[in-house]
Amino acid sequence: xxxxxxxxxxxxxxxxxxxxxxxxxxxxxxxxxxxxxxxxxxxxxxxxxxxxxxxxxxxxxxxxxxxxxxxxxxxxxxxxxxxxxxxxxxxxxxxxxxxxxxxxxxxxxxxxxxxxxxxxxxxxxxxxxxxxxxxxxxxxxxxxxxxxxxxxxxxxxxxxxxxxxxxxxxxxxxxxxxxxxxxxxxxxxxxxxxxxxxxxxxxxxxxxxxxxxxxxxxxxxxxxxxxxxxxxxxxxxxxxxxxxxxxxxxxxxxxxxxxxxxxxxxxxxxxxxxxxxxxxxxxxxxxxxxxxxxxxxxxxxxxxxxxxxxxxxxxxxxxxxxxxxxxxxxxxxxxxxxxxxxxxxxxxxxxxxxxxxxxxxxxxxxxxxxxxxxxxxxxxxxxxxxxxxxxxxxxxxxxxxxxxxxxxxxxxxxxxxxxxxxxxxxxxxxxxxxxxxxxxxxxxxxxxxxxxxxxxxxxxxxxxxxxxxxxxxxxxxxxxxxxxxxxxxxxxxxxxxxxxxxxxxxxxxxxxxxxxxxxxxxxxxxxxxxxxxxxxxxxxxxxxxxxxxxxxxxxxxxxxxxxxxxxxxxxxxxxxxxxxxxxxxxxxxxxxxxxxxxxxxxxxxxxxxxxxxxxxxxxxxxxxxxxx
Numbered sequence: 001x002x003x004x005x006x007x008x009x010x011x012x013x014x015x016x017x018x019x020x021x022x023x024x025x026x027x028x029x030x031x032x033x034x035x036x037x038x039x040x041x042x043x044x045x046x047x048x049x050x051x052x053x054x055x056x057x058x059x060x061x062x063x064x065x066x067x068x069x070x071x072x073x074x075x076x077x078x079x080x081x082x083x084x085x086x087x088x089x090x091x092x093x094x095x096x097x098x099x100x101x102x103x104x105x106x107x108x109x110x111x112x113x114x115x116x117x118x119x120x121x122x123x124x125x126x127x128x129x130x131x132x133x134x135x136x137x138x139x140x141x142x143x144x145x146x147x148x149x150x151x152x153x154x155x156x157x158x159x160x161x162x163x164x165x166x167x168x169x170x171x172x173x174x175x176x177x178x179x180x181x182x183x184x185x186x187x188x189x190x191x192x193x194x195x196x197x198x199x200x201x202x203x204x205x206x207x208x209x210x211x212x213x214x215x216x217x218x219x220x221x222x223x224x225x226x227x228x229x230x231x232x233x234x235x236x237x238x239x240x241x242x243x244x245x246x247x248x249x250x251x252x253x254x255x256x257x258x259x260x261x262x263x264x265x266x267x268x269x270x271x272x273x274x275x276x277x278x279x280x281x282x283x284x285x286x287x288x289x290x291x292x293x294x295x296x297x298x299x300x301x302x303x304x305x306x307x308x309x310x311x312x313x314x315x316x317x318x319x320x321x322x323x324x325x326x327x328x329x330x331x332x333x334x335x336x337x338x339x340x341x342x343x344x345x346x347x348x349x350x351x352x353x354x355x356x357x358x359x360x361x362x363x364x365x366x367x368x369x370x371x372x373x374x375x376x377x378x379x380x381x382x383x384x385x386x387x388x389x390x391x392x393x394x395x396x397x398x399x400x401x402x403x404x405x406x407x408x409x410x411x412x413x414x415x416x417x418x419x420x421x422x423x424x425x426x427x428x429x430x431x432x433x434x435x436x437x438x439x440x441x442x443x444x445x446x447x448x449x450x451x452x453x454x455x456x457x458x459x460x461x462x463x464x465x466x467x468x469x470x471x472x473x474x475x476x477x478x479x480x481x482x483x484x485x486x487x488x489x490x491x492x493x494x495x496x497x498x499x500x501x502x503x504x505x506x507x508x509x510x511x512x513x514x515x516x517x518x519x520x521x522x523x524x525x526x527x528x529x530x531x532x533x534x535x536x537x538x539x540x541x542x543x544x545x546x547x548x549x550x551x552x553x554x555x556x557x558x559x560x561x562x563x564x565x566x567x568x569x570x571x572x573x574x575x576x577x578x579x580x581x582x583x584x585x586x587x588x589x590x591x592x593x594x595x596x597x598x599x600x601x602x603x604x605x606x607x608x609x610x611x612x613x614x615x616x617x618x619x620x621x622x623x624x625x626x627x628x
Contacts, residue, residue, distance in 0.1 A: 025363035026356050029144075030176055033137045040136065044129040048188035051122035056195030058115040059331050065108040130184040134177040142173030145362065153369040154435040155394070163245020168362045175355040182352065186345050189338050196335035229287050230353055236280040237354035243273050288344075371455065372437075376448060378458040381542040381573060383446045384410040385432065390441035391596075392427050401427045403596040404441070409543075409589075414574040416584035418617065419593035425577045427596075429466075429547050432575065434459055463536030465549040469528045476505055477512040480534045487538055498568065499534035500560040501527070526553045533561065537568055544568065547577045558583070581618050590614065 034041050146169050149157065157165070250257065250266050257263045385408075392402040402424045409415045417425040430436050431443060434455045443450040450458065460483075471479050480495060481487045487495075492512065496502040504527055508514040516522050523531070533549060546565070550558045562583055565574070578584045585604040592600040592607065592614045600612050607614035 024356075024360045025365075026175075026359040029141065029359075029363060030137075030179055033140060033176065034133075034180070036140075037133055037136055040129050040133040044126055044133060044184050045187060047122040047126035047129065048184070049191055051119050051126060051188065052191035052195050054115045054119040054122060055192055055334070056199060058112050058119070059196075059199050059334075061108050061112045061115065062330065065105055065112065126184070126188065130181060133184075134180050137180055138173035138177040140173075141176045142169070145169050145172040148362065151370050153371050156369045161245045161249070163248040164241060166248055167241050167244045168358075171355065172359050172362070175352065175359050178348075178352060179356065182345055182348055186342070189341050189345065193335060193338045193342070196331045196338065199331040200335065225287050225290060229284065232280060232284050232287065233352075234354040234357075236277070236284065237358060239273060239277045239280060241358070243270075243277060246270055246273060372434075372451070373455070375452050375454040377454050378445065378461060380461065381411050381446065384408060384413075384573070385543070386444040387428070387431075388442050388444060390428075390431065390438045390443060392424075392431060392436060393439045394436070400439070401596055402431075402438075405596075405598055407591065407598065409573060409575060411573050412571055413588040414569055414576065414584075414586070415589045415591065416576040416578055416587035417591050417593055418578055418581060418584065418614070419599075422595075423593040424596040425593055426466075426547055429464075429545050429575065429577060432543070432545065433462060433464055460539075461542040463539050463541030463544045464547070465529070465532045465536050465545070466547040467529075467549075469525075469532040471516055471523075471528055471531060473515065473517055475510075475513045475515055476508075476531065479516065479531055480512075480538060482535060484535075484538050491538060492534075495534040495538035496531075498537050498564045499530045500557060500564055501530035501534050504530075526557055529553060530557070530561065533564075537564075541572070543573045543575065545575045545577075548579060549576075550578075550580075550583060581614075581621055592617075 149165055149169055246266075246269065250270070257266050387405050387407040390402055390405045390407075391400050393400050405424070405428065407415075407428070417428060419425055427436075431438060434450070437451065445453060445458070472482065476496075477489065477492050480492050484491075489512075493502060496505055496512075505512055505514070529549065530553075536544060544565075549565075550561055553561060566586070576584055576587065584590060587604070589601060590604060590607055591598045592612075594613065600607055600610060600614050602610070608618060
């Protein structure tokens with residue numbers, strides 16, 4: 001094999017060889033997945049090898065058949081003696097003489113057809129096995145990525161845009177699937193190229209040197225194109241991710257877009273991204289399809305050149321020019337096709353590099369925190385919850401949201417947190433729910449550090465109602481029952497009645513079976529909040545956390561919900577975060593927060609008597625509005 005051809009093959013294979021040595025998380029995942037599905041992988045590789053052998057053997061049979069039909073007596077005898085050495089043909093040839101030429105030719109054609117049938121079957125089985133493997137890996141990798149995203153701690157996951165996480169979850173399996181398909185095609189292509197090279201070398205080393213010029217041309221073109229394709233692929237990946245994120249954000253923010261008059265602006269921004277995506281794809285098309293076009297033209301050019309040279313190279317052979325020329329041209333054409341295919345696979349690998357690099361981002365553990373699992377199973381609250389010198393900082397570059405908070409929430413009591421926005425009220429709720437862990441201090445549940453408890457079992461005993469109510473695009477009954485799969489229809493309806501939601505539900509066309517749209521957009525804010533309250537009450541939680549739970553309700557509905565909460569709170573533990581002080585006057589303990597600290601604490605009457613911050617807030621909310 002010439003140095004140029006060797007260099008061309010090595011150049012085309014370099015992305016694959018680099019990937020084999022790569023120890024990135026994505027590459028380790030791919031190989032781990034392949035080892036787990038070794039039967040399908042082995043079947044794919046075996047059929048690829050069998051197909052390559054069939055292809056090479058077919059060319060050998062064609063050479064014998066052509067030589068047999070057009071050769072002189074010496075040629076015939078040479079082909080005849082060769083065939084007699086083949087053990088599966090020898091019995092058929094015994095007793096045949098010079099007049100057996102037509103029969104031998106038919107036998108060779110039948111052998112060639114049989115080899116091609118074997119090649120066709122191998123190709124079919126190889127393609128099916130490869131796609132079976134890809135489909136299996138797509139399922140497993142997509143499931144793994146979905147599990148990984150859901151396993152991230154809430155602070156870690158909240159750093160990502162929704163569109164980014166959607167792209168990770170949806171594209172990772174496809175990336176691995178395409179990598180496996182590329183690897184399979186690569187192995188089959190290389191094995192076929194080796195067979196063609198053996199045939200070409202057996203016919204003429206010098207003609208192979210001439211053919212290597214084709215590889216040199218392809219190498220120059222590819223060496224210039226691949227870096228450009230890789231850069232273009234990374235730009236395209238960035239734009240596609242931005243498009244995915246923008247779609248998710250626009251759909252989630254439909255109400256805001258319509259209410260703020262920014263709908264046309266959002267459309268304009270999206271059209272700008274689409275235009276950028278189109279430009280990148282056009283540029284990619286101009287780069288990617290250069291090599292296939294050249295691979296189509298160069299074999300024809302090679303045939304013309306080699307046909308001219310072969311007359312002088314083969315003119316002194318007893319077998320003549322034509323058998324060697326036909327076989328050489330066939331093998332060379334197939335080799336050039338495979339060279340073009342190898343170059344295309346290399347180009348596709350360059351395109352895939354951006355997707356694999358992005359997959360590494362989500363698989364890399366270095367910059368990620370995961371939700372805590374394991375620990376002591378929580379069964380029920382017996383004594384209460386204690387915050388012991390708890391401080392919280394959401395990220396290293398921000399100020400403390402909580403500073404040395406000490407708070408006791410006895411079992412069965414109602415504790416309220418009040419204060420201005422940004423005082424740290426919701427941060428305490430976030431800590432109790434387990435969304436964040438204290439930066440300093442500890443949270444004790446019945447005397448046990450919450451860090452030592454199984455987080456999932458603790459959260460299953462909580463009921464949380466917040467301002468930001470999330471509802472699924474399913475029926476009202478399914479939304480209420482979310483988190484309580486064993487609830488009966490009667491339980492669901494009872495919880496809805498307790499949350500003062502059954503009235504508007506029964507007024508809907510399909511009642512509890514009404515579909516409420518994405519995030520419940522068909523319902524008002526107060527209706528969504530009452531469904532969220534019904535969901536929390538259905539769980540019969542040990543601790544009910546109400547974070548501005550009545551902020552979206554009118555005065556009448558708020559009074560009804562407050563009555564429902566008062567009925568529920570008997571024997572239950574409540575943490576209430578409120579803006580309207582009138583809703584928490586009956587709390588056992590009211591804590592007034594400001595700048596991450598508890599400044600005052602006591603009952604409603606005790607705090608009024610102190611004439612401090614709480615009394616000032618109460619005075620502001622109780623005073624009649626002054627009309628200018």
